[in-house]
Amino acid sequence: MTDSPDLLALADELYALPLEEFTPARDAKAKELKAEKELAAAVKKLKKPSVAAWVVNLFVRREAAQVDQVIAVGQALRDAQEGMDGAELRALTKQRRQLTSAVTQQARALAKDEGVKVTQAVADQVEASLTAAMLDPECARAVRSGLLTAALSSTGVDSGDVAAAVALPEALGFAATPTSGEKPAPPELHVVPGDGDDAAARKREKAETALAAAQETVDETESALTEASQAAEELQARSLQLQSEIDELRRKLSELESSAEETDEELDEAEETRTEAAAAHSVAVKTRDAAQKALDKLS
Structure with a gap:
């Protein structure tokens, strides 16, 4: 059996690489390890991550504290759900969605900095993976490994699915x-065991701490979101303005083409009239010359 720590260390290095470098680096590493056949074969079998999985892995390595916070908040919310009414649970769910959405935007920005364009479909898979990490401890362990090869689902996930x-x-x-x-890693969330009302109060306090941490992350990304929205609105307005100008130029071009066609028709008629006038003038000149000759003879 291949020595797992060695293989994990190699995988840790490979999955930290830019997406387009993974396959050639993996193959080169396997070739380099040809003397250790079992390890080389195991390296060669390492699967290239999907774009969504790579974005999650990138975020885990660049913003481990943020990921730990997401996982801790998820655990706190799961613990706090016991004994809460429907309204409180809906509030917690909303806050959880705000947190995963904000963190997904951060991950998307990191990928963009690395030259990888993240489509909305990929972003949805990234958010689903982060949500799964909040909802399920096994998914949290998979995300935290930074060795994802495929996106995770927030529902219907069992241990077999996570391992795959x-x-x-x-x-x-x-x-x-x-x-x-x-x-810096955020402070760990602790719950002191208690009974009855004390336990419920501590769970509520823990939930409030989790919500505060989630709100802090949302606030951190709000400014960037506002700037991005403003830039998008300005570009949209500019695009509409340019489109309006293009439409106006097309209208003027159409008018000019129509005028050109009319002018060409009038030019054809003018040339015909000029040809007829030239012919009549030629006849008149000849007639005059003949009359002059006749007069000269009489003289």
């Missing part, structure tokens, strides 16, 4: 090596 979405079964429980842009 990571590069190696041993990835569950592994923490990806940070690359850059790390922030």
